[in-house]
Amino acid sequence: MSTTVREIKNIVAKIKADPGLSARLPDSADLIDEVGLDSLEMLQFMLEIEASLAVQIDFDRLEFSTLRSIRTLADFLDRMPPWRPSAP
């Protein structure tokens, strides 16, 4: 299992407040139908992803279909540039 896949599962488990969830989720798990993230949880999920993986997600390119599999999302995130905080 890749580091990114493991991190996605850990974040999902944290947001759903279910510590055992990360071990139960297959790499192919669908974040919408199987995990059941709603719009607010999706925002929290993306924030956690950016912070923990230190990437800046390109939301122009992130398609709904990418969220249908943890592995597919991990592949997408692995291609994202590093996160850079903007100056005041």
Add this chain to the structure above:
Amino acid sequence: MGYTESAWRRQQRSWAALSALHPASIDLGRTALIRGADVESLSDPHRLASLIVQLGLNDEALDEFPAELHAHCGQGLRIWQYPLQFARYLARLSTLRIRSYLEIGIRHGGSLVATVEYLSRFHPLDFAIGVDVIDCPSIAAYRDDRPEIAFWCTSTQSGDFAARLDRLEGLDLVLIDSHHVEHQCRRELELLLGRASLIAFHDVANIGCPGVRTVWEEVRRLPGYECFEYVDQYPGLGPFMGIGLAVTRERLRQVDAG
């Protein structure tokens, strides 16, 4: 109802317009411009609009700002408002003796800081609170200067938010500028009706936020409130943003009575 592709598309469009999900730091030194201005010029919407430009505007969704303001975007307080709308709104607030303020959806914190600084020039604030689901580091720094400020990193849809509201002793003004989705906007309104005597909404004129407009129209039909709109536009753009302010008639009577 589950999360749908159309819901994702809306969320994706909003996020794609941001430079990053996490807010940027703001230059709190710009507050000196408000602290150093005379009250007469702060009360004049025209001069106040010029001052707001100098405070610095946000540079996300830059195409919503007219080209002449672009040089002021992405700096200072990063205020995500149209200066000509925000100035008229603030000037109206200055007459209403506001002592407490809650802002829902603060992003970088610019509107919160500007509102607090502005209102404090007319009447001391007992407290002001910013609310957002995303942490806002600039407000922590701002608290060093203004301990009456608080930040709640929470969702307005949570029991935690409702419990925190219950613990507040009185609340004058609320600005709702959060998720811009009709059901959430209405839920926030329901929580705050009866608690705050002034309720404001951002994006009541924004073509991208029809849900906010729907809820605002419901507010305008409520008995017991007088409603004001600040929706001036820049030529060739929008309509974007727009502020709606509902004030209880009781509050207006109290202000008129001095």
